Amino acid sequence: QVQLVESGGGLVQAGGSLRLSCAASGRTFTNYYMGWFRQALGKEREFLAAISRNGGIADYADSVKGRFTISRDNAKNTVYLQINSLKPEDTAVYYCAADLGFGVLKRGFNEYDYWGQGTQVTVSS
Helix, strand or coil, rough: HHHHEEEECCEEEEECEEEEEEEEECCCHCCCCCEEEEECCCCEEEEEECCCCCCEEEEEEEEECCEEEEHHHEECCCEEEEECCHHHHHHHHEEEECCCCCCCCCCCHHHEEEEEECCEEEEEE
16 A cells, blocks of 8 residues: 655645645555546546656646646655646646556546545635
């Protein structure tokens, strides 16, 4: 089992940037593909980005491509999500998730094995 703890959320003005972090503990971090999702109030959980075990391959939702960047530091057991040009519609709880599976990077929230508690991002206009 792996434990995930997100940090880095907060209140930011539109146009600003944030870097979210997700620290993993427990089993070997490099065994997992990692993903980021978000859930706005009253909406379904939305896939944002995923990254392969060695960080060499990333996948992004079309809605965030060009503004969001996923990365990982396996020496620190941490995955990051850099968010630029924030918009009020980016307001949501942001979650990281770990996938012990194989094959392609996953986009479905039910395809991930472990989840963090989330970190709130609020963007003011």
